[in-house]
Amino acid sequence: MGGSGEPRKASGRVSARALKQRLESLADAGIADLPRASSRAARNAPAAGQSSMKAAGQSSGKASGKAASPAPAPEQLLDVIRGEVAACVRCEQLACTRTNTVFGTGPATARLCFFGEAPGADEDASGIPFVGRAGQLLTKIIEACTLSRDEVYILNVLKCRPPENRPPLPQEVANCREYFERQLAAIAPEFICCLGTTAAQALLQTDEPIGKLRGRWFTHGSAEVICTYHPSYLLRNPNAKRHVWDDMKILLARMGVDL
Numbered sequence: 626m627g628g629s630g631e632p633r634k635a636s637g638r639v640s641a642r643a644l645k646q647r648l649e650s651l652a653d654a655g656i657a658d659l660p661r662a663s664s665r666a667a668r669n670a671p672a673a674g675q676s677s678m679k680a681a682g683q684s685s686g687k688a689s690g691k692a693a694s695p696a697p698a699p700e701q702l703l704d705v706i707r708g709e710v711a712a713c714v715r716c717e718q719l720a721c722t723r724t725n726t727v728f729g730t731g732p733a734t735a736r737l738c739f740f741g742e743a744p745g746a747d748e749d750a751s752g753i754p755f756v757g758r759a760g761q762l763l764t765k766i767i768e769a770c771t772l773s774r775d776e777v778y779i780l781n782v783l784k785c786r787p788p789e790n791r792p793p794l795p796q797e798v799a800n801c802r803e804y805f806e807r808q809l810a811a812i813a814p815e816f817i818c819c820l821g822t823t824a825a826q827a828l829l830q831t832d833e834p835i836g837k838l839r840g841r842w843f844t845h846g847s848a849e850v851i852c853t854y855h856p857s858y859l860l861r862n863p864n865a866k867r868h869v870w871d872d873m874k875i876l877l878a879r880m881g882v883d884l
């Protein structure tokens with residue numbers, strides 16, 4: 626796996642404080658059970674073939690370019706797209722009502738991307754995805770997975786807030802597709818976790834409901850894709866947290882992350 630996409634150092638002895646925080650995150654995320662730990666050595670080790678998939682994608686880009694002009698770094702590609710998004714007015718209504726565009730956050734070589742729907746009021750005000758109540762729950766879920774927000778990339782289908790948080794219109798998704806596709810291509814994650822119906826249907830270009838998409842593996846480019854419920858749905862339906870945790874266990878097992 627390339628660069629900073631290798632998110633975790635080998636874990637040492639866990640402090641009582643860290644253990645307490647972890648247990649609180651698990652409780653907040655609605656998690657009551659933990660799978661048996663597998664080999665600690667496998668933590669964050671890519672599943673067989675995945676590292677080579679990503680490496681092959683990156684090296685093939687270099688191989689196809691001219692030797693005198695190396696491929697831009699993912700950070701550079703993201704900066705270019707971020708600038709285009711900031712000036713975008715393709716969706717007239719959204720461009721007129723937004724406070725900020727909300728591009729995405731995280732390391733440009735993250736191994737895992739969380740892909741949501743669209744900014745809400747808090748995200749529109751801050752320019753940062755998933756910072757409201759649903760975002761705080763996503764943070765709890767990430768921490769319950771023994772990861773942190775600093776080591777995953779978080780982005781949405783739409784970069785601008787729909788008024789009154791209405792669902793994105795099909796034309797708006799179509800307008801913004803170029804941006805999220807280029808964004809994901811620049812990051813080249815090994816795994817993408819779609820959060821909710823809009824994200825899953827947009828990425829996989831399907832009409833299937835989230836209830837039928839979750840718990841299964843798909844591919845997008847060189848990434849393996851899993852879908853689960855959006856944290857906003859969990860705020861309205863806390864009983865669904867156990868389903869999200871089931872999906873996270875499937876994801877983490879594939880990533881080789883111990884719990």
Ligand code: SF4
Pocket residue numbers: 710713714715716717719720726783784785797800801804
């Ligand atoms: S949602 Fe996407 S396509 Fe629409 S105005 Fe914002 S950046 Fe442009």
